[in-house]
Amino acid sequence: xxxxxxxxxxxxxxxxxSVVKAIFLLMTVLxxxxxxxxxxxxxxxxxxxxxxxxxxxxxxxxMTAGGILPAxxxxxWLVTVALLASVPVGVAAAIYLSEYAPDNWLTRAINLxxxxxxGVPSIVHALFGVGAFVLFFKFGTxxxxxxxxxxxxxxxxxxxxxxxxxxxxxxxxxxACWNMGATRWQTIRKVVLPNxxxxxxxxxxxxxxxxxxxxxxxxxxGAAFFLPFLPQGVLDQTMALSLHLFVISxxxxxxPEGFPYGVALVLISLVLLMNAISIGFRTWLRGRxxx
Amino acid sequence: xxxxxxxxxxxxxxxVSYHGKPALRDVSLEIGxxxxxxxxxxxxxxxxxxxxxxxxxxSFVSGMRVxxxxxxxxxxxxDWRNLYALRRRIGVVFPLPVGLPLSxxxxxxxxxxxxxxxxxxxxxxxxxxxxxxxxxxxxxxDRLKSLGSLLxxxxxxxxxxxxxxxxxxxxxxxxxxxxxxxxxxxxxIEDVLKELKHEVTIVLVTNLVQQARRLADRTAFLLSGExxxxxxxxxxxAGRVEDERTRDYLEGRFx
Numbered sequence: 001x002x003x004x005x006x007x008x009x010x011x012x013x014x015x016x017x018s019v020v021k022a023i024f025l026l027m028t029v030l031x032x033x034x035x036x037x038x039x040x041x042x043x044x045x046x047x048x049x050x051x052x053x054x055x056x057x058x059x060x061x062x063m064t065a066g067g068i069l070p071a072x073x074x075x076x077w078l079v080t081v082a083l084l085a086s087v088p089v090g091v092a093a094a095i096y097l098s099e100y101a102p103d104n105w106l107t108r109a110i111n112l113x114x115x116x117x118x119g120v121p122s123i124v125h126a127l128f129g130v131g132a133f134v135l136f137f138k139f140g141t142x143x144x145x146x147x148x149x150x151x152x153x154x155x156x157x158x159x160x161x162x163x164x165x166x167x168x169x170x171x172x173x174x175x176a177c178w179n180m181g182a183t184r185w186q187t188i189r190k191v192v193l194p195n196x197x198x199x200x201x202x203x204x205x206x207x208x209x210x211x212x213x214x215x216x217x218x219x220x221x222g223a224a225f226f227l228p229f230l231p232q233g234v235l236d237q238t239m240a241l242s243l244h245l246f247v248i249s250x251x252x253x254x255x256p257e258g259f260p261y262g263v264a265l266v267l268i269s270l271v272l273l274m275n276a277i278s279i280g281f282r283t284w285l286r287g288r289x290x291x
Numbered sequence: 292x293x294x295x296x297x298x299x300x301x302x303x304x305x306x307v308s309y310h311g312k313p314a315l316r317d318v319s320l321e322i323g324x325x326x327x328x329x330x331x332x333x334x335x336x337x338x339x340x341x342x343x344x345x346x347x348x349x350s351f352v353s354g355m356r357v358x359x360x361x362x363x364x365x366x367x368x369x370d371w372r373n374l375y376a377l378r379r380r381i382g383v384v385f386p387l388p389v390g391l392p393l394s395x396x397x398x399x400x401x402x403x404x405x406x407x408x409x410x411x412x413x414x415x416x417x418x419x420x421x422x423x424x425x426x427x428x429x430x431x432x433d434r435l436k437s438l439g440s441l442l443x444x445x446x447x448x449x450x451x452x453x454x455x456x457x458x459x460x461x462x463x464x465x466x467x468x469x470x471x472x473x474x475x476x477x478x479x480i481e482d483v484l485k486e487l488k489h490e491v492t493i494v495l496v497t498n499l500v501q502q503a504r505r506l507a508d509r510t511a512f513l514l515s516g517e518x519x520x521x522x523x524x525x526x527x528x529a530g531r532v533e534d535e536r537t538r539d540y541l542e543g544r545f546x
Contacts, residue, residue, distance in 0.1 A: 103353045176389040176451070178351050180402040180458055181379030190401070195392050 042268065046261030054262055063226060063247070064254045068263055073230050074143075074238030075270065078218060079211045081147035081234060082154065087204060089151075090158030097159070098166040099188055118156035122216045125153040129221040144234040146222025153217055154207040161206065165199025166192060198282045205278040209271045215242040225251075241267040299324045299462065299492040300345065304359035307340040307349075314340040317359070318518045320511055327484065327493045329507025329524060331500055331540070336513040338496040342464045345494070346381050347374050363462070379406055382455030382491075386467040388447035390439035395422075395431050398439040398450055402458040417457055424487075425453035426479040444471045452480065456487075463487065466496045481506055500541055504528050512537045 006014075057067030101107040129149030139145040169192050177187040215223075223240040225247055231238040241263060249260045300322040307315040315337035322328045330338050347368060349355040361368040363377075371377045379402065391398050399418045400408075408414055418435070422428040427449040431442070439450050448471050455463060465484075469477040484493060484506060497503050503510050504524060511521040512534075520527075520534050532538045 170389075172385075172387065172389045173391055175348075175351070175385075176391060176454075177401070178348070179346060179378060179381075179383040179385075180454065181375045181377075181405055182401075183375055186405065191391055191393070 039268075042261055042265045045258060046263075046265035049256070049258035049262035050265065055266065058228065059226065062254075063244075063252050064256065064259075068241070068244060068266065070227055070230055071239040071241045071244035071263070072266065072270075074223065075212055075241040075267070077143050077231055077234075077238055078147050078150060078222070078240055079208060079274070081143055082150040082211050083204065083207065085148055086151035086155050086158055086207065090155050090203075091162050091200060093155075094159045094162035094166060095188060098163050099184060099192065114156050114159050117152075118160070120153075122153060122214055125149055126217040126220050128152070129217055134221055139235065141220070141224075141237055142222050142235045143231055143238050144222070146218040146238075146240075147234070149217045149221045150211045150214060153214070154210055157207050157210065158203045161203025162196075162200045165196035165203070168199060169195050198285045201278050201282045201285070205275050205282075208274045208278070212267065212271050212274070213242055215240075215246055219243060241270070298322065298362075299326075299364065300494075301362040302341075302359065303362070305341070305344060305361060306358040307337065307344050308356050308358075309340075309352075310354040311356075314516055315344070315513075316516045318513075319359075320518060320521050322492060322494060323509075324492055325488055325490075326508040327488050327495055327506050329503035329510035330494065330496045330513060331498070331503050331510060332513035333540070334498075335515065337516040338513055339466055340516075341513070342383065342466055342494065342496060345462070345464060346378060346383055347371070350374055379458055380461055382458045382460035382463045384448075384451050384455050384463075384465045384468045386470045388444055388451050388471055390442055390447040390450050392438060392440045394436050395439045395442070395450065396435040399453050399457045402454060406458075421453040421456040422450075424456055424483050425449040426476060426483065427453055445473055445476055448472050449476065449480070461491050463491045463493045464496075465493065467498055468495075469497070469499065469502065477502075500543070512540060514540075 054067045055072060056069050058069055060066035097107065097110065101110075126149060129145060129152070133139045133145035133148050134141055137145075139148075173191050173195075174187050177191055178184075182190070218240055222237055223243045224237045225243075227237060227239050245260055245263045245267065248255045248263065298321045302318055302320050302322075305315060305318045306313065318337075318341065330341065332338055343349070343352070343355070344357045345361060345363075345368075349357045368377070391401065393401070396418055399421050400414045403414055403417050408417065419428060419432075422431065427446060430446060431437075431450075439447065442450060448468065452468065468480065472480065481502070484495070487493065495503065495506055507524045509521060510524045510527055512519045512527075514536060520532065520537050522532070526532075527537060528541060530538060532541075
């Protein structure tokens with residue numbers, strides 16, 4: 001027998017390898033199935049109610065007719081203000097932790113605190129938001145209070161993903177800059193940040209998705225059951241898609257069957273749209289920077 | 292024979308440790324103005340730690356501690372408040388090439404810009420001169436705008452050298468610069484170093500004993516973090532050594 005002929009042992013290994021691969025493939029398919037089912041279900045049930053009027057008209061007859069404009073606008077408000085609050089703070093904190101902080105017990109404690117913050121249930125964030133923003137800072141139930149609550153809740157996501165993005169920039173780049181006499185800030189601005197922007201954006205994408213869908217943190221802090229007008233500023237209350245979905249599904253009798261599915265479809269499309277914009281922007285950035 | 296007339300760098304009892312683990316112990320030596328000072332020794336002998344100490348990298352590398360005195364141009368490095376200004380005077384080339392993810396032009400213009408050169412014509416002149424000196428100009432002159440990090444390994448190493456030269460350093464530290472460069476290019480760079488010697492003081496750390504022989508005026512031999520001996524390169528290679536271990540290393544009997 002030549003040394004290249006397969007032995008029974010080779011056959012066994014080959015079989016085992018096929019089985020393992022099949023299991024992994026199965027798990028991947030199992031993962032996709034619910035996503036596809038949800039999307040199909042929503043499109044089939046929700047698409048018929050979608051119309052220009054559904055998107056851009058005010059609700060009527062106790063939300064059993066008309067459109068969802070205030071909720072749509074409200075969600076955009078909440079997400080935007082939350083991003084404006086959490087991205088600068090989160091990115092700055094991550095830059096400090098990754099580029100400046102000495103490696104000591106305090107830094108490690110802060111890192112641990114951030115990870116734990118990510119594990120706090122959203123209803124707890126909601127109660128914190130009521131205590132801190134609605135009552136203590138006297139913002140009242142408003143977009144500002146709700147967005148800040150969302151911002152605090154999503155801050156760990158931003159920090160952790162930014163940290164990962166910053167750490168993916170090879171240390172050798174930093175040392176090369178320092179060796180030429182660049183300060184830490186010059187190094188960050190000219191080499192580290194330009195090469196981690198795409199990773200940082202990934203964190204922002206995740207945050208958008210989570211922020212748009214959250215219900216509990218905004219319920220007590222700024223989102224209203226029903227409002228007959230659009231918010232005029234950050235101190236107004238607002239409706240939101242996520243809460244609206246909950247309300248018309250469970251709290252209001254006589255809502256047409258397609259309505260909740262339509263709202264869910266709009267919410268998911270909004271998130272997908274924002275993600276698509278960020279991903280497009282990220283791809284464009286990646287095309288420009290490479291090592 | 293080039294003897295050290297004026298001391299450019301004076302090390303007194305220099306020790307380096309990382310997280311308490313010693314890498315270099317009690318090294319004292321003198322590096323003369325405008326000489327090429329070779330440092331040889333097997334892996335782990337503390338060569339790189341010595342260079343890092345010269346560049347005050349201990350303030351950036353966590354866990355790195357430096358004891359003893361380093362005197363540059365008669366001034367103790369401890370007294371330098373502005374480490375950035377110090378590093379701008381010291382060019383460093385490390386063994387693995389690092390092309391910054393910027394254009395070739397911006398790689399070389401980085402240091403001049405840091406020290407405030409803004410005029411386009413002046414930058415163009417510096418970039419061309421440094422790339423020529425690093426024997427890279429002919430290969431990249433038509434693609435100065437493309438990314439430095441996409442050059443080949445050997446080209447990136449020459450880019451790193453061009454970058455070090457763009458600092459107009461008066462002390463140039465080379466840590467096994469030829470490890471990722473082909474022999475022909477190595478020779479070209481060695482020729483450049485011989486010319487540069489008249490303007491800058493060069494500290495050359497190398498694993499290649501023959502490279503030290505070709506370039507260095509004086510050579511120090513380090514072994515497990517200790518300085519075994521320093522001498523004129525010619526004397527060491529002619530066998531006029533004070534320590535038998537130096538002879539053994541130079542003749543390739545260990546290391």
